[in-house]
């Protein structure tokens with residue numbers, strides 16, 4: 001049966017063409033984009049100590065300014081999306097809390113690329129910026145109780161049956177295919193420093209997936225023939241409970257032996273009371289970074305990373321002459337006030 005009203009409606013065809021065009025551009029942007037900027041933060045405390053602090057601006061890695069598909073979520077989704085494209089998947093599905101940057105990023109990526117998206121959200125329905133943005137981006141939200149979430153969020157098969165044809169990503173997007181994108185992040189830093197590693201390469205850790213991928217990126221560029229200093233990979237945990245070191249060990253143990261750079265550690269003392277918790281000192285620090293340097297940080301991840309690095313500098317943990325690179329992993333959509 002033909003749909004003459006459809007054929008006559010030129011705007012329909014124009015819109016279809018327009019969306020295909022956008023998706024096409026997005027795919028090529030995913031495959032080849034310039035490295036995100038690496039810029040020095042000219043802060044008097046670091047200058048006085050003779051230590052360089054550089055910020056890897058992955059928050060600029062986004063299809064449009066302010067888009068939640070950015071930062072380390074861009075890095076982690078990149079190869080997942082390219083993989084999904086090669087298969088007959090017709091939707092993207094994943095899991096997360098009500099403030100999950102991963103959920104917001106997936107919803108936006110789906111919209112840019114023309115995939116329907118499904119978000120399975122932990123806990124009772126709440127109204128906040130993250131979820132309304134995900135809804136605007138066309139995501140179908142399914143709220144499940146905390147108990148059910150614990151039981152079902154790991155059950156890819158269950159969701160696969162409920163949504164046949166959906167590509168199912170784990171909570172936080174931390175699967176095997178998340179690693180190569182994060183490896184590229186580390187390798188970009190090396191290239192931008194003129195084929196040289198910084199003394200310390202630091203990133204905020206939620207699941208530790210990004211750090212693990214970075215450890216994989218460092219390893220091949222630190223062989224016996226490599227010149228220059230060997231980097232210390234530092235994770236700053238944003239969760240309470242001192243379990244991140246073990247979690248990263250466990251994550252790395254599931255990978256092939258010897259693919260990860262072994263010189264990494266986790267700073268477990270800068271969580272400020274736990275996930276998404278803040279302290280007056282942290283909020284003051286965020287405001288200071290914005291006023292002094294115009295540097296916007298998010299309250300959940302990047303502020304705790306930078307706050308941690310400034311604290312370690314004050315403790316004399318970095319030697320004069322060393323270079324510290326901190327990854328601005330994005331997350332700025334989390335700055336929006338709760339509605």
Ligand SMILES: *Cc1c(COP(=O)(O)O)cnc(C)c1O
Nearest residue numbers: 101206207208209210301329331
């Ligand atoms: C999700 C997120 C992280 C944590 O990444 P993991 O790979 O889970 O450790 C760090 N920073 C930002 C801005 C994030 O959104």
